Amino acid sequence: MALHFELVTPAKLVRSEDVHMVVVPGTEGEFGVLEGHAPFMSTIRDGAVQVYKTEGSAPEEIQVRGGFAEVGDTGLTVLAEQVVGEDG
Numbered sequence: 722m723a724l725h726f727e728l729v730t731p732a733k734l735v736r737s738e739d740v741h742m743v744v745v746p747g748t749e750g751e752f753g754v755l756e757g758h759a760p761f762m763s764t765i766r767d768g769a770v771q772v773y774k775t776e777g778s779a780p781e782e783i784q785v786r787g788g789f790a791e792v793g794d795t796g797l798t799v800l801a802e803q804v805v806g807e808d809g
Contacts, residue, residue: 722756725796726772728783728804735804736772736783743797744771744780745790754790754797762791770799 723739744753746768765788771780784805791798 724754724756724758727796727798728770728785729798729800730802730804735801740772740774741776741778742773743799744773745797745799746770746785747790754792756796758792758797760793762789764789765799765801770801 724742726736726738726740726743727734728736742753742755744751745763746766747763748766749763751768752763765785767786768784769782770785771782773780785799785801785803786805787802788800791800
């Protein structure tokens with residue numbers, strides 16, 4: 722099973738893919754999301770979103786600045802105010 726992950730800024734859709742797990746820098750601490758996670762929302766702090774494409778793989782880190790994350794029936798959406806190193 723895969724988790725559908727989307728990373729969005731106000732300017733564009735940065736990433737949309739199926740992955741194994743994502744670790745998000747929440748304002749109350751980091752949290753990991755796998756397929757089937759209970760729905761919830763959280764604000765995020767500046768930091769690295771860690772994307773694990775497959776189980777046991779090394780994470781890809783994407784630096785984000787502020788925003789919030791939502792886990793729902795369709796997967797995880799991170800709405801970041803800014804993605805460092807990306808256009809937009």
